[in-house]
Amino acid sequence: xxxxxxxxxxxxxxxxxxxxxxxxxxxxxxxxxxxxxxxxxxxxxxxxxxxxxxxxxxxxxxxxxxxxxxxxxxxxxxxxxxxxxxxxxxxxxxxxxxxxxxxxxxxxxxxxxxxxxxxxxxxxxxxxxxxxxxxxxxxxxxxxxxxxxxxxxxxxxxxxxxxxxxxxxxxxxxxxxxxxxxxxxxxxxxxxxxxxxxxxxxxxxxxxxxxxxxxxxxxxxxxxxxxxxxxxxxxxxxxxxxxxxxxxxxxxxxxxxxxxxxxxxxxxxxxxxxxxxxxxxxxxxxxxxxxxxxxxxxxxxxxxxxxxxxxxxxxxxxxxxxxxxxxxxxxxxxxxxxxxxxxxxxxxxxxxxxxxxxxxxxxxxxxxxxxxxxxxxxxxxxxxxxxxxxxxxxxxxxxxxxx
Amino acid sequence: xxxxxxxxxxxxxxxxxxxxxxxxxxxxxxxxxxxxxxxxxxxxxxxxxxxxxxxxxxxxxxxxxxxxxxxxxxxxxxxxxxxxxxxxxxxxxxxxxxxxxxxxxxxxxxxxxxxxxxxxxxxxxxxxxxxxxxxxxxxxxxxxxxxxxxxxxxxxxxxxxxxxxxxxxxxxxxxxxxxxxxxxxxxxxxxxxxxxxxxxxxxxxxxxxxxxxxxxxxxxxxxxxxxxxxxxxxxxxxxxxxxxxxxxxxx
Numbered sequence: 001x002x003x004x005x006x007x008x009x010x011x012x013x014x015x016x017x018x019x020x021x022x023x024x025x026x027x028x029x030x031x032x033x034x035x036x037x038x039x040x041x042x043x044x045x046x047x048x049x050x051x052x053x054x055x056x057x058x059x060x061x062x063x064x065x066x067x068x069x070x071x072x073x074x075x076x077x078x079x080x081x082x083x084x085x086x087x088x089x090x091x092x093x094x095x096x097x098x099x100x101x102x103x104x105x106x107x108x109x110x111x112x113x114x115x116x117x118x119x120x121x122x123x124x125x126x127x128x129x130x131x132x133x134x135x136x137x138x139x140x141x142x143x144x145x146x147x148x149x150x151x152x153x154x155x156x157x158x159x160x161x162x163x164x165x166x167x168x169x170x171x172x173x174x175x176x177x178x179x180x181x182x183x184x185x186x187x188x189x190x191x192x193x194x195x196x197x198x199x200x201x202x203x204x205x206x207x208x209x210x211x212x213x214x215x216x217x218x219x220x221x222x223x224x225x226x227x228x229x230x231x232x233x234x235x236x237x238x239x240x241x242x243x244x245x246x247x248x249x250x251x252x253x254x255x256x257x258x259x260x261x262x263x264x265x266x267x268x269x270x271x272x273x274x275x276x277x278x279x280x281x282x283x284x285x286x287x288x289x290x291x292x293x294x295x296x297x298x299x300x301x302x303x304x305x306x307x308x309x310x311x312x313x314x315x316x317x318x319x320x321x322x323x324x325x326x327x328x329x330x331x332x333x334x335x336x337x338x339x340x341x342x343x344x345x346x347x348x349x350x351x352x353x354x355x356x357x358x359x360x361x362x363x364x365x366x367x368x369x370x371x372x373x374x375x376x377x378x379x380x381x382x383x384x385x386x387x388x389x390x391x392x393x394x395x396x397x398x399x400x401x402x403x
Numbered sequence: 404x405x406x407x408x409x410x411x412x413x414x415x416x417x418x419x420x421x422x423x424x425x426x427x428x429x430x431x432x433x434x435x436x437x438x439x440x441x442x443x444x445x446x447x448x449x450x451x452x453x454x455x456x457x458x459x460x461x462x463x464x465x466x467x468x469x470x471x472x473x474x475x476x477x478x479x480x481x482x483x484x485x486x487x488x489x490x491x492x493x494x495x496x497x498x499x500x501x502x503x504x505x506x507x508x509x510x511x512x513x514x515x516x517x518x519x520x521x522x523x524x525x526x527x528x529x530x531x532x533x534x535x536x537x538x539x540x541x542x543x544x545x546x547x548x549x550x551x552x553x554x555x556x557x558x559x560x561x562x563x564x565x566x567x568x569x570x571x572x573x574x575x576x577x578x579x580x581x582x583x584x585x586x587x588x589x590x591x592x593x594x595x596x597x598x599x600x601x602x603x604x605x606x607x608x609x610x611x612x613x614x615x616x617x618x619x620x621x622x623x624x625x626x627x628x629x630x631x632x633x634x635x636x637x638x639x640x641x642x643x644x645x646x647x648x649x650x651x652x653x654x
Contacts, residue, residue, distance in 0.1 A: 001513060001520055003506075010508030010549070319504045322464060323565075324493025325521045398489075399464045401504055402455060402577065 003329070004336035007313070018305055019341055023348025025301060026378060029294045030353050031360075033370050036287040038363035043170040043280040044272050046093075046110070049121065052241035053250050055091075055266040056257060063271055064093055064238035065170065066278050071263060076240045082256055084248035089113035090237035092183040095173055100151060107143060107176040108169035111183030111237075119162065119177045127162035133179050138162035143174030154189030158182070170280055172362040180237075199223050295377060303385035306338050310389030314396055322398035334389045335382075342382030346375060410473075411572050411605030412438045412461060417470035419456055419628075430456040431467055432628040440572070443599040443606045445616065447636060448625035454609040455577055457625065461607070462496055462575050463488040475572050493522050497566030497604075499576040503558035505550040511561045512537060512546040519568045529568070536564035540594065556587035563594055567602065574598065576608040585614060592618045616640045 008015045047055075056079060058069040079088040092111030097104055112119050112130065119129040119138050127147045130136045137158040139145040149160040158178065167175040178186065190198065202222040206212035212219060242257075244250045250267060258265040266274065276284070310317075317330055350371070357364035419431040430453045438444055446454050459465040461472060463479060466488070472480040474495060479486045492498075505514045512533050519529035537543040540560040542553075550558055559579060566574055576595065580588030592608070592615040599606040599620075608619070616622065622640050624633035 001509075001517055001526060003509075003517075006513070007508045315504070316506050319506065320521075321489065322462075322492065322498060323518050323521060324489045324491075326489070329521060397465075399459055401498075401500060402459065402464075 002336070003333045004340065007333065008337065008340065015341075018309075019344040020348060022298070022302060022305070022341055022345030023352065025294075025298045026345050026349035026374070027352050027356070029291060029298060029377075030349050030366060030370075030374055031357060031364060032287060032291040032294055033374065034353070034357055034364035034366045035360075035362065036284055036291060037365035037367060037370065039170075039280050039284050039287065040276065041365050042168045042172060042363055043275045045166070045168065045170075046175075047268060047272050047275065049167075050091075050241060051243075051268070052089075053244045053268055054242040054254055054257065055268070055271045056240040056242060056263050057238070057266065059262050059264050061264065062274050062278060063266060064091060065271075065275050069238050070236040071238075071240065073237045075237075075263065078260075079240050079242050079257065082242075082253060084245050084253040085242050086245050087116070087243040089117060089241050090180060091239040091241050092180050092187065092237050094183075094187045094238075095169065095171065096153070096186065098151075098153065100145075103144075105143065105145075105151075106173045107139070108171070108173045109183045109186055110175055110177045111180035112177050114179035114181070119164075122162070122164045122177065123166060124162045125165045127160070129162055130177070130179060131161070134182055135159060136161045136178070137182075138164055138177040140164045140167040140174035140176070142168060143176065145174075145176075153186045156182070156185065166363075168363060170275065184237075295381070299381045299385055302338070302341070302381055303388050305341070306334065306386050307388045307392065309337065310334055310393055314393070315400065317393045318396045318398050318400040321396060322401050327394060330393050331390055334386050334393055338382040338386035338389075339379070342378045346378045409440050410437050411440045411442075411475060412436075412607075413471075413473040414461060415471045417457070417460055417467040417472070419453075419460060419465075419467045429628050431460065431470075434470070434625075434628070434630045436623065436630055438573070438605040438607055440605055441599050441603045442620050443596050443608065443618065445619040445622040445636075445640075446607060446609045446625060447611065447613075447622060447633070452625040453628040454625050456628075457630070458575050458577050458607065458609055461573070462498060463492055494569065495572050497569070497571035497574040499559070499562050499566050499574070499579045501578040501581040503550065503555075503562040505558055505561055505565075507550055510547050510549055511542060511553060511557075514550070514561055515564045515568050518565045522569050532568055533564065536568055537561070540564050555582055556590065559583060559587075559591050560594070563591070563598070567598060567604070570602065571604060574604050574606045576606065578609055578611065580610065580612055580615070588612060589615045589618075613639065617646070 055063055056071070056075065057063045058071050061067050061069045063069055073090050076088040076090050079085055090113065093108065095106065095108045097106045099105070114130065114133050118131070122129065122138060124138070125141060127138070129138065135156055135158050137151065137160055139160050141163050145151065145160045147160055147163060151158045151160065164175070169175055199222070203219050206219055206222045244253050254265045254267060257263065320330055353366065357366065415435045417431045417434040418429070421428045421430055434457055446457065448454050456465070460467040463484065466480055466484055469482055470480065471478065477486065479491060506517065509517060512530065515533035515536060516526070516529040519532060520526060534543060534546060537546050540563060542557050542560045545553055545557055550561070553561065574595070580591050583591060595606045595608060596618040598604055616639055619640060622633060622636040624631055624636055
């Protein structure tokens with residue numbers, strides 16, 4: 001006769017509510033772990049998906065994710081000339097916030113090296129990759145944008161031609177992919193008044209130096225569009241990403257470029273570690289510690305619940321002892337209930353989480369390893385937390401039946 | 404007549420003291436008693452006389468400090484426990500208390516069955532015997548009900564069935580009728596007598612209830628931790644029995 005099941009059946013409502021409470025608690029533990037994983041995944045997503053072997057950034061900076069890095073765009077030509085380099089693209093990334101359809105729209109703009117890179121490597125759930133050099137964008141589904149949406153950014157309007165999945169920045173913002181030129185146009189967009197002011201200032205600066213006096217025609221150029229004076233226009237990018245031929249030693253190629261006095265070179269793994277140890281380190285440590293705290297709280301609450309359930313049965317346990325029941329019978333009654341509570345609570349946590357977590361604003365990643373680990377933790381909590389009740393039960397004097 | 408019968412329990416010189424110094428209470432003072440198989444003995448006395456202490460000592464629930472106890476052929480206590488108390492209780496002793504103390508989440512049949520399953524019987528065998536006993540005690544129709552759905556008398560009958568399921572050689576009952584009305588109380592006492600006589604079990608019943616004295620073969624009285632055979636009580640017992648016989652003879 002299974003006493004644990006009989007007791008549960010008799011107090012079914014209480015058991016269900018208790019299991020639900022434990023389930024919700026475990027869902028928090030599970031969710032906290034998922035948020036932790038999501039944070040790490042989002043932080044390293046771009047570096048992992050781009051798959052560049054080398055990140056070449058401004059000298060003595062930690063790269064575009066850690067701080068401002070400015071290098072000339074033509075650096076990619078220098079990099080391409082290094083033996084062993086098969087591909088070099090400049091990297092443009094910045095975050096914008098605009099109003100769109102009456103609500104804030106935050107996007108991390110990524111510049112694709114058109115025409116080499118059209119965004120074919122992205123996982124698209126709708127639409128297509130870029131087909132023209134300007135005015136098209138691929139947006140992540142978490143941005144809320146739909147296929148065909150027309151998004152005004154700066155002085156241009158961009159059409160959403162593709163919807164990607166799972167592409168979020170380390171800050172959790174949806175990514176939008178434009179050609180590099182468009183990305184830079186958005187990045188350096190100025191209002192009409194600012195442009196007019198800048199043109200006037202340029203003419204004034206030119207007039208104040210000898211060059212302006214010697215060549216007055218330059219004044220006309222300086223007062224016109226920035227594109228008309230390319231040498232003075234913004235041609236800086238955040239980084240240059242390079243790939244090395246499979247038969248070449250990545251370290252040797254990196255060392256060669258690192259010897260240049262104006263750049264610093266990081267391998268893919270170094271860039272990844274910079275992200276994890278710098279940008280998201282405190283956040284992930286905070287989440288990790290909070291997760292541990294939640295596990296401890298869950299263990300204490302479960303122990304209290306099981307102890308209370310045992311106290312409720314203390315008279316029955318005394319009677320069982322008086323009847324001569326072995327310790328195994330009493331231990332089984334408490335331990336089986338603890339394991340059932342833990343198991344059912346875990347199941348509730350899992351199914352509730354599966355339903356709830358996708359609606360969270362930031363990525364919650366529950367891996368199989370984490371699920372197995374949590375199952376083991378729940379098993380340990382169930383056993384440990386039932387110990388209080390078991391110790392109490394084993395100390396019960398059968399003579400208490402008489403009291 | 405009892406002397407010829409096989410002894411089911413033999414207690415010699417039992418002493419039990421609670422507390423120490425100013426709070427010391429001698430609950431048992433050199434108590435000796437013997438009970439034969441099939442014999443129903445009443446243990447009477449005022450509150451605090453040591454009746455329940457004697458019962459728990461004989462039941463190896465709270466063993467005495469000194470003395471010797473032999474149950475059946477087994478010496479179980481001689482200054483210290485000589486057997487595993489829990490195993491011995493499971494196999495040889497049955498208990499009934501003032502409250503039925505049924506497990507609230509088990510049905511009447513399961514409560515009885517559990518006691519036998521604990522004693523290593525199969526579920527089927529225990530279930531069958533439980534139903535036989537509930538039938539014998541007149542509560543078979545309540546077998547599937549939880550204790551909360553049973554009357555006090557029915558609960559006590561189920562408790563008796565539970566105490567008997569392992570065919571104990573000694574049944575110890577502590578004021579089993581205290582919570583029952585006189586009619587149901589008497590029924591339970593008669594049940595003990597029938598059990599003792601029909602199943603050859605020794606039954607020791609602690610009671611305050613003098614109304615059902617005639618069901619007992621013998622009455623013992625305790626006072627201040629000492630046990631004595633009360634002539635007055637046994638006269639009362641004899642008188643009650645004669646009265647009952649006379650009632651039976653009246654057409």
